[in-house]
Amino acid sequence: MTDNTEGAVRPRRSFIFSPGLRPDMFPKALASGTDIVCVELEDGIAPKDKAAAREGGLALFAEPQADDGVERIVRINCLRTEFGIADVQAVLATDTPPPALMLPKVMTPDEIVWLDDLLTERGHDTRLHVIIETNQGLEAAYDIAHASPRIDALFFGGVDMAAELRCKNAWEPLLYARSRVAHAAASVGIDAIDVPYLDLDDLDGMAREATLARDLGFSGKGSIHPKQIPVLNGVFTPDEAAVAHARRILKAFADADTGLVVVDGKLIEKPVLREMSRIIAIAERVSA
Incomplete structure (x- = not known):
């Protein structure tokens, strides 16, 4: 296992998804004020559209990216699935890979080691962001966090985790799981990023949950709409x-x-x- 002590400190206060099927929406996401834009190839894409999303999403990185301070990530499909394998093959095939990959539903450190080895052999410097959203992944979170120096952050996938735990998707029922993710990330010196708040009209509730996550050790939180981003950035920006x-x-x-x-x-x-x-x-x- 490897401690990640070399990753540069950077803001990861907020992130937003941009659909791989709609490359035209990528510039708008980059201009939203978020710290991270994640091109979506997984949950938000129907199986029949996976190939088109993969092609369109990865093509965004064929051109040099602006030095605008926004971190760019591509969320591929689960590495244990046919779609995930196809995503990895496409990343390995290109000479212009995305700067980072988000890995959903990771259950074991072996998945990370496998991908790290492939990227290293190909000569890609691609960073990794890992979502902890299953019972098995939560149990192995510490070892997963230490599996590769490429990992910059652990993301807490609260929606899928609540389904696995058969609990309510709310702060108190998920506090133990969140704490495990925060502990695993802190043990190796990387960021922990919280799940998006799903009630788009309750910005006050989102701010309260983001504050609780910040106080627990999280560095940022996802968004589902650009109007949430200023609130999240405010919560996770150190005040004077x-x-x-x-x-x-x-x-x-x-x-x-x-x-x-x-x-x-x-x-x-x-x-x-x-x-x-x-x-x-x-x-x-x-x-x-």
Whole structure:
């Protein structure tokens, strides 16, 4: 297993899907204000349209992409399916692969190792984002997170997870599963991204759930409509007080050169330095 300590810190506060069948919608998604645009080849595409979506979605990356700060991902089909194998074959066949792949319904670390080996042999630098949305995947989440240094984030697939657990798709019933995903991601220093909030008209409810996810350790949350993105970006952007506090902590440790300092009347230990550095880095990237 491999710890991912090399991935660059970047905002992943929000993401939105763009259908592979509609390449014309990709520019609109990129301009939505989101941090991540994910070209959809999986759940949102009917079986009869999979081949066309694959061709159209991957063709988007035949041309150089703008340096606009938006992370581009393609969600392929489950690696254990015929459609998923065809997606991987298409990625390996192209000389212009997408920067990252989102992998749904991952159950074991072996799936990640298999794909990593293929990408490495082909010479592709493609990053990986893994969705934890099954009971087996949740049980193996820690090992999955450590399976490859290509992994930048774990996504919590709450809708499918609720179906597997036979529980309500709500905060309390899914808290244990969310916590497992957050723990697995944190153990290897990658981001955890929460499931989209499905009530499009309840922006206040979405903000509350996003705040709970942030406090649990998540870095961002999915959206199902562009109007949700500003709210999500606001929740997951460190505010001025948090950034100032992080800077004071870093300065205190730099000045004291010890494992313990007191900042704002509270005892602070050295393990928090990594998170304080991340807060500052995210704030600087967002404001740039």
